[in-house]
Amino acid sequence: MKQIKLDAYGKINLGLDVLGKRDDGYHDLDMIMQSVDLADKIIITKNDSGEITVKSSTSKIPNDKSNLAYRAAKLLMEEFGIKKGVEIEIEKNIPISGGMAGGSTDCAAVLKGMNKLFKLKLTEQQLMARGVRLGADVPFCIMGKTARAEGIGEVLTPIPNKLKGYLVIAKPPISVSTGFAYGQIDKVKIKNRPNTEGIIDAVKENDLHSLAKTICNVFEEVTIPEHKEIEEIKTKLKDCGALNAMMSGSGPTVFGIFDDKKKAVEAIDCIKELDVLEQLFLAKFVN
Numbered sequence: 697m698k699q700i701k702l703d704a705y706g707k708i709n710l711g712l713d714v715l716g717k718r719d720d721g722y723h724d725l726d727m728i729m730q731s732v733d734l735a736d737k738i739i740i741t742k743n744d745s746g747e748i749t750v751k752s753s754t755s756k757i758p759n760d761k762s763n764l765a766y767r768a769a770k771l772l773m774e775e776f777g778i779k780k781g782v783e784i785e786i787e788k789n790i791p792i793s794g795g796m797a798g799g800s801t802d803c804a805a806v807l808k809g810m811n812k813l814f815k816l817k818l819t820e821q822q823l824m825a826r827g828v829r830l831g832a833d834v835p836f837c838i839m840g841k842t843a844r845a846e847g848i849g850e851v852l853t854p855i856p857n858k859l860k861g862y863l864v865i866a867k868p869p870i871s872v873s874t875g876f877a878y879g880q881i882d883k884v885k886i887k888n889r890p891n892t893e894g895i896i897d898a899v900k901e902n903d904l905h906s907l908a909k910t911i912c913n914v915f916e917e918v919t920i921p922e923h924k925e926i927e928e929i930k931t932k933l934k935d936c937g938a939l940n941a942m943m944s945g946s947g948p949t950v951f952g953i954f955d956d957k958k959k960a961v962e963a964i965d966c967i968k969e970l971d972v973l974e975q976l977f978l979a980k981f982v983n
């Protein structure tokens with residue numbers, strides 16, 4: 697095998713709670729992660745250059761050693777003494793710095809792809825143990841589907857389900873620094889925390905309506921006051937028929953949940969009226 701193509705799925709948070717700051721500077725989290733079919737496309741091709749090269753469809757991410765896809769390939773090539781080279785092509789579709797783990801999922805896809813391309817025979821658990829060294833969300837991106845993520849995000853419990861959910865994903869033209877959001881969350885007294893067990897029950901029961909009522913992300917309390925357009929998008933998504941709408945991760949991407957594809961498609965037209973949108977996507981849950 698000379699080449700492998702992979703879909704690197706983005707994620708949304710159905711629940712996101714920050715439990716506190718640890719001595720090592722990381723935060724203890726309790727999150728419900730959900731893969732969505734809004735995906736980057738990754739192509740890894742073997743060559744004889746002995747180098748790793750990264751090409752991407754956007755100039756908004758680095759193509760150098762700091763790209764998480766590069767770092768994933770390097771980690772495995774060093775560990776397994778791989779002398780060949782690889783070219784990694786990234787078609788970027790997931791909003792950048794949007795709270796949808798775009799970099800982490802590219803990293804996860806490259807770990808999985810290199811494992812197959814070079815027949816390394818690493819198990820999913822072994823890939824996840826390597827992935828966490830590159831980013832706390834990488835193990836979830838390797839596992840995918842729906843999972844509770846605790847610790848810094850790497851302690852994963854899968855939540856099997858057959859939930860069918862359609863999403864309208866909207867990103868305003870602003871950036872939120874994840875570092876800033878965590879800094880702020882330490883300073884505020886969080887008023888509204890997720891009922892994580894309730895979210896898990898709704899997922900397990902495949903009850904989208906109950907899930908939509910239960911979703912909660914503590915980062916909304918720090919990000920929305922700084923960026924009012926996020927609230928504007930949430931309100932509009934609900935006016936356009938979403939069962940509920942919420943910000944993903946530390947933002948600024950917002951998703952609206954729909955129980956029917958037609959309603960989601962109609963909502964795309966409806967929300968287009970807003971002038972605070974940079975990117976708009978139709979997606980569905982991956983499970």
Ligand code: ATP
Nearest residue numbers: 757763764792793794795796797798799800802945
């Ligand atoms: P998270 O939800 O995990 O906090 P995010 O979705 O908010 O992540 P990303 O799109 O992953 O944010 O990008 C965060 C930073 O990582 C950007 O500044 C970007 O330059 C860098 N980065 C490195 N490699 C990649 C990659 N392959 N794709 C996207 N960003 C990357």
